[in-house]
Amino acid sequence: NAVQPLNFKIACGTINSLFRDCSQQDCQEFCQFLLDGLHEDLNQCGGNPRLKELSEEAEKIREKLSMRIASSIEWERYLTTDFSVIVDLFQGQYASQLKCQVCGRTSTTYQPFSVLSVPLPSLKSCNILDCFQEFTKVETLEKDEQWSCPDCKKRQPSTKKITITRL
Numbered sequence: 001n002a003v004q005p006l007n008f009k010i011a012c013g014t015i016n017s018l019f020r021d022c023s024q025q026d027c028q029e030f031c032q033f034l035l036d037g038l039h040e041d042l043n044q045c046g047g048n049p050r051l052k053e054l055s056e057e058a059e060k061i062r063e064k065l066s067m068r069i070a071s072s073i074e075w076e077r078y079l080t081t082d083f084s085v086i087v088d089l090f091q092g093q094y095a096s097q098l099k100c101q102v103c104g105r106t107s108t109t110y111q112p113f114s115v116l117s118v119p120l121p122s123l124k125s126c127n128i129l130d131c132f133q134e135f136t137k138v139e140t141l142e143k144d145e146q147w148s149c150p151d152c153k154k155r156q157p158s159t160k161k162i163t164i165t166r167l
Contacts, residue, residue, distance in 0.1 A: 028115055035114045039086035048081045056150070063106055067095055071165035074110035082112070090114045093166040098141075100149040101157040107147070110165065136162050 013020035016033055040046065054062065062070050075093055094116075097108040118131040139160045141147065147158035 028117070032115050035086055035090055039082070039084045042084035042086060043082060045079070045081050045083045051077055051081060059107065063108060067108070067163065067165065070108065071095055071110055075112075075166060078110075078112055086114075087112075092116075092164065095163045095165050097161045097163070098147045099159045099161070100147060100152060101159065103149060103151050103156075105149050105151045107150075132164075136164065 146155040
């Protein structure tokens with residue numbers, strides 16, 4: 001059946017007060033709210049226990065794997081607690097890799113996403129590829145953001161690189 005947009009908006013407002021009145025809202029926040037709500041209701045694995053964090057030993061082993069293999073393993077781990085048609089249609093995954101510039105140690109985390117906020121590069125004209133290149137470029141972490149390297153046992157000059165591993 002067709003649903004009037006006003007009735008849909010009222011229903012959303014009863015669930016999330018941010019969308020209750022008639023003020024203008026960020027469409028990205030609404031999209032995330034809607035996708036999260038649909039996923040929670042359709043999640044076939046929502047009753048499974050949450051995933052445990054990897055031990056330091058398991059993380060070291062994973063860092064030795066290729067990103068393609070490690071991201072696939074992490075995606076399968078994610079699907080043990082979060083599996084729905086929303087995940088199939090709307091979610092992806094990115095890898096965020098920290099690297100110590102002194103010893104070369106890396107630490108990679110894999111994050112699911114349904115919405116990406118990509119920056120607009122300061123170009124006179126740009127396209128979507130320029131935005132993704134800006135989003136995924138290697139970032140040198142400032143002194144107050146430096147990674148505490150487990151091998152060096154202190155904060156070290158480091159970089160951060162985001163790689164989209166699944167769309």
